[in-house]
Amino acid sequence: MTVVETDLLSSAPTSNRRILDFVQSIATLTAPERVHWVTGTAEEKRSLAAELVEAGTLKPLAKKPNSYYAASDPDDVARVEDRTFICSEREEDAGPLNNWVDPGEMKRTLSELFAGSMAGRTMYVIPFVMGHADAKDPKFGIEVTDSPYVVLSMLIMARAGQHILDRMGELDAEFVECVHSVGAPLAPGEDDVPWPCNTTKYISHFPEERSIWSYGSGYGGNALLGKKCYALRIASAIARDEGWLAEHMLILKLTSPEGEVKYVAAAFPSACGKTNLAMIKPTLPGWKAETLGDDIAWMRFGEDGRLYAVNPEAGLFGVAPGTGRHTNPVAMEAIEAGNSIFTNVALTDDGDVWWEGMTEEEPAHLTDWRGDDWTPESERPAAHPNSRFCTPMENVPTLAEEWQNPDGVPIDAILFGGRRKTTMPLVTQTFDWAHGVFMGSVLSSETTAAATGQVGVVRRDPMAMRPFIGYNVGDYFQHWLNIGATRGAKLPAIFYVNWFRRAEDKSFLWPGFSENSRVLKWIVDRLSGRATGTETAIGISPAPGELDIEGLGITEEQVANALAVRPEEWAAELEDIEDWYRELGDHVPAELKDQVSRLRSRLGLA
Numbered sequence: 001m002t003v004v005e006t007d008l009l010s011s012a013p014t015s016n017r018r019i020l021d022f023v024q025s026i027a028t029l030t031a032p033e034r035v036h037w038v039t040g041t042a043e044e045k046r047s048l049a050a051e052l053v054e055a056g057t058l059k060p061l062a063k064k065p066n067s068y069y070a071a072s073d074p075d076d077v078a079r080v081e082d083r084t085f086i087c088s089e090r091e092e093d094a095g096p097l098n099n100w101v102d103p104g105e106m107k108r109t110l111s112e113l114f115a116g117s118m119a120g121r122t123m124y125v126i127p128f129v130m131g132h133a134d135a136k137d138p139k140f141g142i143e144v145t146d147s148p149y150v151v152l153s154m155l156i157m158a159r160a161g162q163h164i165l166d167r168m169g170e171l172d173a174e175f176v177e178c179v180h181s182v183g184a185p186l187a188p189g190e191d192d193v194p195w196p197c198n199t200t201k202y203i204s205h206f207p208e209e210r211s212i213w214s215y216g217s218g219y220g221g222n223a224l225l226g227k228k229c230y231a232l233r234i235a236s237a238i239a240r241d242e243g244w245l246a247e248h249m250l251i252l253k254l255t256s257p258e259g260e261v262k263y264v265a266a267a268f269p270s271a272c273g274k275t276n277l278a279m280i281k282p283t284l285p286g287w288k289a290e291t292l293g294d295d296i297a298w299m300r301f302g303e304d305g306r307l308y309a310v311n312p313e314a315g316l317f318g319v320a321p322g323t324g325r326h327t328n329p330v331a332m333e334a335i336e337a338g339n340s341i342f343t344n345v346a347l348t349d350d351g352d353v354w355w356e357g358m359t360e361e362e363p364a365h366l367t368d369w370r371g372d373d374w375t376p377e378s379e380r381p382a383a384h385p386n387s388r389f390c391t392p393m394e395n396v397p398t399l400a401e402e403w404q405n406p407d408g409v410p411i412d413a414i415l416f417g418g419r420r421k422t423t424m425p426l427v428t429q430t431f432d433w434a435h436g437v438f439m440g441s442v443l444s445s446e447t448t449a450a451a452t453g454q455v456g457v458v459r460r461d462p463m464a465m466r467p468f469i470g471y472n473v474g475d476y477f478q479h480w481l482n483i484g485a486t487r488g489a490k491l492p493a494i495f496y497v498n499w500f501r502r503a504e505d506k507s508f509l510w511p512g513f514s515e516n517s518r519v520l521k522w523i524v525d526r527l528s529g530r531a532t533g534t535e536t537a538i539g540i541s542p543a544p545g546e547l548d549i550e551g552l553g554i555t556e557e558q559v560a561n562a563l564a565v566r567p568e569e570w571a572a573e574l575e576d577i578e579d580w581y582r583e584l585g586d587h588v589p590a591e592l593k594d595q596v597s598r599l600r601s602r603l604g605l606a
């Protein structure tokens, strides 16, 4: 018996066989120096943080309570989509948008990489639940990792710790096995680096087995395995099998001046405005917005036939640049409340954080995310474009009380949207569920810094889920159609929005941010039958005068340009949509292909 085995059996805070077997097998494979079962106490967090400060990974921030700064390796700054794999038994089940490797072959590769990969390090065992532990069918996970930075981040992002392990033991619950290593074993006496990682990276998912193996990266969506890997890729496969939806969506509660409440979920691709909309401060008098989630929504039918959404996460992992008092004051307040980790932002000389867009005036001197001196004359941004704040949901001053409800909130409207300079209007309502699924399936957006690769290229990002669907995209579309065809379903209305359309002089046609509340008002007016709208080839637009622009200081003409459905743009779009469906192959449902023909004829192009 190795040291680890003795240690594991004697000190494990659970007697659950499945859990012990899993942890033991990973310890045997990865050969860590010790095993630490994560409890989630304040004392544990303090000591982990102190260790990370000692190692140079974290710097305490003088200006923010219990908050830390981290700078990653410059080559480990975002999700790596080209190193992300869906290892289903059949290649066809991974579909055309995923990288597929045979599961047996991937397991062999991983076994080699993980063999001894935690040498000289501590292996942490993080018991967690996505959603609520007292939900009807709680979705548990155990992440083993050799990164204490991941532990501290996971304790913010998910409900985790000893109380979750106890609950799992009580229920003898199934759990998703999440295995993570930064891939940087330490030889005896070898010094560690502040951000250990490996140039070889594998973010591998086994959807049938419901397990995740992540190697080589310590960053965000690659390493906090409860988030994108579990709550979207694996959960989307579970949701397909169980008849629900796991989506890349924010959840927002809106209350009108008359006290009418509506719940909205919205899917925008990474770095396209979910966190901002989730924390919107309406500019229209009397309107109130409250936050339920900013990135992921799990939606299931309730007994009344409505779709109920829960946020499976417990924290925000928000894009820092562009977040400031004038754009997202609610997020700024959340950050001020402390208990946060900031990664790849810039440091001020007095021990605070800064990033582009936080303040209008730039500080005279900073330490940039690479650790270099920075002044306003510097050519490179001070914060990495994908720098992030990791903050507990409880810090959000606009948190809705329903956040504690394990069954979630009934969704009235689903919004799809992307970042498009042209073509896509500010807002349009789809005709019905199938048309909404069609519009979601052709969602398009310019790429952002949230993933490695070229930024600013238009690509299709169906339902904002392109990098996150754990199975064949065509089957995923069919699943959405099936949800709509569920007997007794009282479905949300589906809208499509674009805050990012530009004028000829390249300026934004719509001021965005808090002013998006005017678009939300029109949406609520549609839901409640107060706005009649006007029909276009692609959906229902606000009729002239229906969008409230009072006091906004923009002209009716500018609004008309933001809302315009231009036939010449749509002729080009249609061709691109046809190419897209061809590219996706024969799993695309006939019902959606039929939507393309109908759009073609509505555009007068048949």
Ligand SMILES: Nc1nc2c(ncn2[C@@H]2O[C@H](COP(=O)(O)OP(=O)(O)OP(=O)(O)O)[C@@H](O)[C@H]2O)c(=O)[nH]1
Pocket (backbone or CB within 6 Å): 268, 269, 270, 271, 272, 273, 274, 275, 276, 277, 294, 295, 317, 318, 319, 321, 322, 323, 327, 450, 499, 500, 508, 511, 512, 513, 516
């Ligand atoms: N012009 C404009 N920019 C916006 C608007 N909303 C958000 N942004 C900018 O878009 C960027 C990303 O916004 P987020 O709200 O963090 O995006 P997200 O969808 O939550 O991103 P992920 O966390 O990567 O999934 C930030 O730089 C924002 O300032 C808007 O209404 N108009």
Ligand SMILES: O=C([O-])CC(=O)C(=O)O
Pocket (backbone or CB within 6 Å): 078, 079, 219, 220, 221, 222, 227, 228, 269, 270, 271, 295, 317, 450, 451
């Ligand atoms: O997953 C991440 O690293 C951050 C995120 O929310 C996204 O990219 O959508």
Ligand SMILES: [Mn+2]
Pocket (backbone or CB within 6 Å): 248, 269, 270, 271, 295
């Ligand atoms: Mn996201």
